[in-house]
Amino acid sequence: MVHSKQRNTNHDTIASMYDLKGIEHHEIRLNCIDRLILKNILEGAHIFDLGCGTGQIAQRLLKRGYQVTGLDSSEGMLNVARENAPDGKFILDDARFFTLPPTFHAAISTDVVLNYILSIEEFKDALKNVYNALLENGIFAFELYLEELCELDWINSNSGGGVKDNNVWVDIWSYDTENKIGRKDTTRFQLVNGLWQRSDRSFFLKAYSTTEVKSALEQVGFRKITIYDTNRDLGVEQRSDTATAVFVCHKPLSE
Template structure:
């Protein structure tokens, strides 16, 4: 993310972490869990060492840990990791930026589910992230991640509104897509109950970036990944009817 978007992200850190922990994360996991069970878990050894990038609030990391894998999670949000330490107390969790991390090639697999890579603001930064993943994977290691592609942002996601109301909290989120820059601007309003009949309002926004299938595949090839397969989660896997993302699966060669 650019420095300006990082500022917005930090401002939004607290409300987004709660929204993700209570609503968005569980929704994404309904897609991520069966996807990984089909595309990743059958192809890695028992007790494999897995790196969970953009691990968010940790539910997916804990699910992998419960299956007997060794799990390390990375996220750039301190507030997200506070939730993750509660949700996945036995996972190794690292506060870090996926664009810049450096880890030894000890991982059998790297996964990033939950659309974390759409927060990366340029193709060059996405390529840098792929290079970091490549360096962290053992030979023949598998890399699995999901993305929303630009066609989804320009159609079904443009002007979409989400929200929820609880006794002490309410939020609304609206997407506005700009096809000329391939940026989806997400506007968020939250209300937090502070006292009887006293609510605090916060308005903020952040950016998501859309990419084409071809440019992502080319970026993966440029850093050395092979056997790249792209799955439409709804059409090719038939797992979750409401899924609107694709999943890339590739390998670091031996």
């Protein structure tokens, strides 16, 4: 399979409105990170935020005294992140292709970032890149839509959206059952200098199975893999009707 090295820039068009959708869920995500990762690493440890978006989680971790390096493929998202978390370090790159030396005590990926990778081969590439960037005994926790949890919801999804400040947006969902790809078509209207401007963008998400994800983690070297249902096990109420899972795994010590 030939992989394109083109960076995914889809989220540039919604970067300026991303935080308008509400940021309260970031506090919920941080509580989960606290329970699953922060209690197991030293104060001031260096954390890698894969798909950091607008830097809301990075900002909260920095305030707690951690070092944070965020990576995102959207330059627009990173421009907002640098405003939200000026003390963080941010890198413009793609989860599938980045290369960093073993620097980090822990890595996180929230808001189902890895579902935007549409092939299992590139999914494994991203996991391997994180693995290489972790120090030995480093912890990786990431949130994911799983096929078993989301497929029926995606099949039955209709639309959503909102109105906030000078922005109006509509999201329309559809699902390709054969290829297990969810599609979200977003139309945004933004009031600029008294005129409404329209933009349209399609986002695609792959529904991976638990077996696929666990196998991929093991193939790249991760061990001590634990899976949590965010609702049942972590007590997180989803912003949508679609449940997610959190995988926690470790990079082992060298033998």
